Amino acid sequence: MKSVSNPAANDPGAWDAVFVQSRRELIGILLIWLLFAGWVLGAAYLLAYADPDRPVTLVLGMPAWVFWAVAMPWLGANLVIIAFCMLGMKDQSLDDENEPTLEGDVANLS
Amino acid sequence: MDTNVIHLVPSAAGATNAALFTFAVYMLFVFFLAWLSSRVRSKKEFVSEYFLGSRGLGVWAFALTFAATNSSGGSFMGFPALIYTHGWVLALWIASYMVVPIVTTGLMAKRLNQVARRAGALTVPEILRERFGSPGVGLIATGLLTFFMFFYLLAQFKAGSNILATLLGEIEVFQTAVAWVAQWQHGVPLLGNAEPDYLLCLIVFSGTVIAYTAYGGFRAVVWTDVMQGFVMVIGVVLMFVLMMKQTGGLGAATRAVAEMTPPEHGEVDLRLAAVSDSDVILRKGAWLEVRDAGGSRVTVVRTKGLTRIPAGEVQAVGVPVLIVTTPDEIAKIEANPLLVDTVVTITSRQAYLSGAGKKGAYVSVPGPKVDSDVGFLSIGMALSFFVFWSFGGAGQPSNMVRQMAFKDAPTLRRSIMMVSVYYSLIYFPLVIIFCCARVVVPGMEIEPDRVMPETARVLATAAGTPWLAGLIVAAPFAAVMSSVDSFLLMVSSGLVRDVYQRNINPSVSENRMKWLTYGVTGCVGVAATLAVLNPPQYLQNLIVFSTGGLAGCFLVPMALTLFWSRMTRAGVIAGMLGGCGTHVLLYIAGYLAHGRFAVFAFLGLEAFIWDMVGAAIFSVGFSLTSRPLPAALVQRFFGREAGR
Missing domain, CATH: 1.20.1730.10 (Sodium/glucose cotransporter)
Known part of the structure; x- marks a missing residue:
């Protein structure tokens, strides 16, 4: 019986292309989140929570655990996000793309 | 005045x-x-x-x-x-x-x-x-x-x-x-x-x-x-x-901060050297020196509010202050010069429950x-x-x-x-x-x-x-x-x-x-x-309540609305109300547990996480047990030629 909730039941190519790509991007974004959640919380646990009384050393002027568990992943997250935006996200038509932009509106005022 | x-x-x-x-x-x-x-x-x-x-x-x-x-x-x-x-x-x-x-x-x-x-x-x-x-x-x-x-x-x-x-x-x-x-x-x-x-x-x-x-x-x-x-x-x-x-x-x-120990909250008594025929005012935020019997500086304290010693009286008791505990700060902070001779005596002090006296607490x-x-x-x-x-x-x-x-x-x-x-x-x-x-x-x-x-x-x-x-x-x-x-x-x-x-x-x-x-x-x-105009109490809690509630109601139902073609009307309504209900229930439990407007952190986790779980269970459960949407409606939002 044909499912009314699945346009691709009889034709695998029937899904909307933006929907399919958005779903891929969603999975990619969740993986990025997991990667950095693991890095931040794992490093914080190992370098700080496992032994809170260990002497604090500094790296670039900040506590070493902050450097490895927050500063470095923050830098890494920026690089990964930029790479994902440039390589992992596709430019697709979302319909009605020819409407004027705010920047254009400002230019038109002058 | x-x-x-x-x-x-x-x-x-x-x-x-x-x-x-x-x-x-x-x-x-x-x-x-x-x-x-x-x-x-x-x-x-x-x-x-x-x-x-x-x-x-x-x-x-x-x-x-x-x-x-x-x-x-x-x-x-x-x-x-x-x-x-x-x-x-x-x-x-x-x-x-x-x-x-x-x-x-x-x-x-x-x-x-x-x-x-x-x-x-x-x-x-x-x-x-x-x-x-x-x-x-x-x-x-x-x-x-x-x-x-x-x-x-x-x-x-x-x-x-x-x-x-x-x-x-x-x-x-x-x-x-x-x-x-x-x-x-x-x-x-x-x-x-x-x-x-x-x-x-x-x-x-x-x-x-x-x-x-x-x-x-x-x-x-x-x-x-x-x-x-x-x-x-x-x-x-x-x-x-x-x-x-x-x-x-x-x-x-950072090295200076690493040497610091948390301050203490406490109270001091202020005693004037002589009775004044005018009110004596001490402003909020004034730094006062506390000295021992030999005149050496013991610590410095900072007043938390405005203090007034009425004319004809010589002292103010129970003045709330912050007491500095870091030796380097005690030595360096300049106390405000007193325009009337006054003796400052600490009468009570409350240390932090966590980090008190511990160097490195802030790093x-x-x-x-x-x-x-x-x-x-x-x-x-x-x-x-x-x-x-x-x-x-x-x-x-x-x-x-x-x-x-x-x-x-x-x-x-x-x-x-x-x-x-x-x-x-x-x-x-x-x-x-x-x-x-x-x-x-x-x-x-x-x-x-x-x-x-x-x-x-x-x-x-x-x-x-x-x-x-x-x-x-x-x-x-x-x-x-x-x-x-x-x-x-x-x-x-x-x-x-x-x-x-x-x-x-x-x-x-x-x-x-x-x-x-x-x-x-x-x-x-x-x-x-x-x-x-007359703001209610627990306003900060209201912010957390409302932002958490919005996310609990809308995140999971909206995500499923966009990405799951099997989502139904019953599913989205149940998801929104389920997220909202979980949120409100955790606040009711929090009120019963703490006796005030506060959330109950079940298993030590933020309420929002349980809201999402509740919304997901209700959304998926009600969608799978209710009649699917008409094919035309699904096609409109998920089909290749939809909307054109």
């Missing part, structure tokens, strides 16, 4: 008029942008333009309106206060902001924008209504959104007024205006009990925001957000540079805390916040409505990159600045929320450029304004578009919609203002 009193210590250094001047310029610019946006709007169809800027946001507008709306007053007042009070552990508390831009903006934005276009939707409830072909779904969404958002508006109106009062507090012109308001409000119903400085700031703040939001609509909100976004980042960068210069670099400052985990023996941030709470900041933001309808408004897919990609860099320039530097602030402005535990303007004043004065303080302190005001205007517009669009136009009078004329929209935006703003 002051002719009959003696001030025990000299007055504090007065604030310059820089903050007032900056504020005035800032306000003028806000109204200029509202006027400019109304000129653009006059050439376009009213409703689409007013509520969604005709879906024309480019990279700068989309990126900065998103960034500014998400940075509320808390980012520039509450967050610095937490950093100052608990130290470097706040870097971990806020660490999720490294992925907030991509999670909050990228998770659903492209699909949400596409579905909104296909549905012709201008609001979040309208998307749900069209996706499921059910006015009932739209109305329930509008009801939940209006309910939670109104609480949030109340909290932000109060926060905006408090920030303004803090920024202008010591300026002479402002104090004159406050005295005038105090005379005027006397005997006026509703106003009689409000603090005059708060009342004045509330009127100025709410009047401004209501006026430019109602007049300018979404485009004015976005343009002011862009300006506010620039003000915020410029303020932070300036503070960072001045702080590094003042402290001799980050390494020197290690879990961070010192005055009222908890487990410290500020356990690893479990760090996980909770890593989830909450990212996904809680993704579930905010104010973010969703922006995701409906960007122009095209390249705009989305570039905006995510821009916001990532923008947040990196704001949040991590804030942690560095206010950890270092412990070195340059000691004793701010007496009023942590003032640490931002006070640090700005000290840094700018030390740099010989006091006018810079005005620019820096405009940042928190910009942050709260950019949040309030967005939420105000969300509530009014829900009532005018979703309730009136879609359900009561679909054939309403454009002119009538226009005036109705102006009127409703104004009325909602005025109602929120009246509601916070």
